[in-house]
Amino acid sequence: MVTEGVYDKLELELRRGVVVLAALSQLRTARYGYELRQSLAESGMPIEEGTLYPLLRRLESQGVLTSEWRTDGGPPRRYYVLSADGLELHRRLTASWRGLNHTVDLLLKGGECP
């Protein structure tokens, strides 16, 4: 089917747009990469590990996250949590997402296929 490939590509783009917000939403408490990925997957938002882990590093370098190594009796793991700037960014992105979601909802209701 011709549209199948197009669907996969566009659906991936849609997901990419919300990856950052989804990750930030789970980092109000400190988590390490694998734990965060599991948490997102269990909530219905699976993100490829090759995408998620570098994203955490980039967000940290931008001052959105802070991180530290912890052992907690197990192997050393790097835990990430929202910084003060990250909390503010998360608040603004959430408001923006809700506005977008509302608008797109209205658009979809208006143009719903029979």
Added chain:
Amino acid sequence: MTPDDLIQSYVDDVARLLPRAQRRDVGYELRSLLTEQLAAEAGQAGRPADEAMATALVLGYGRPAETAARYRQPLILIDPADSHRFVRLAVIGVAVIWVLGLLDTLMQHPIASAGDLLGALAQWWTDSGVGALWWPGMLVAGFAAAAWWRRARPGAVAWRPRRFGRDQVSRLGCVAAVVAGGAGLFLLFNGDVLLGGQAAPEAYRALAMDEGFLRERAPWLVAALAGHFVLYAVLIVRGRWQPLTRRIEIGLTLAACAVFGWVTAAGAMFAAEPADQIVKVVLVASIVVGLLDAARKLYRELRTAPYSPTT
């Protein structure tokens, strides 16, 4: 290879591509994440982790270069918006250099046998085939510099409308073209004017024209350029390009290229060899520029013709 060794090998390849300051920390974290994920997948599969399982895991991350690239800010040398233009310019430029190089090689190495042909082709490949790569290299540098400048000064390079519309003629430009062309033609036949009447006799002999050229080919050369002068005079008066004048210009350019080619190939233009060679190089360069210009204009003319109003 054990799963741990395989993961370590993958992490080493990723870390090697990261900035030095990040290597140890990111490498350590990536290794611990991969190890933990492999253990979880082995637990779900109900068997110990093996090489195949570890291979599938790291391949899911992508090539080490892709994984390393995700840890860094993306580096864009050529703006995606410019990529098509870059490819077009690179391909056209390399094709032109290859064709000119081939013609030059064939002129320098007359072909009498298959061996001669192979030798000429080998010579062409060494000189022009590989040598043409300077052109895409220069384009990459130019496009990268332009992209950097646009990012550094976003306001300074904003789009501006053209000063002259596509059909509008720059009268000053036309006058300048006629004056420059006339001066060039005058100097071609009266080069001794530049010597001011005080140079050594050898200098005058170097600029003396071949009698055969003056008698047989020079009138055609003048006529080819005079056609352009008349066209520019019409444009100066009208102030606008029209479909007819566009097509006349393309025809005149092609005719001028043909005359230049004939004049160059038919024999000497100057009595002295050095002067003759210099002028012929200039004429050949003019032919190349003229043909490219005519091809571009013809393409635009044919492409836009169905949408242009008839006059």
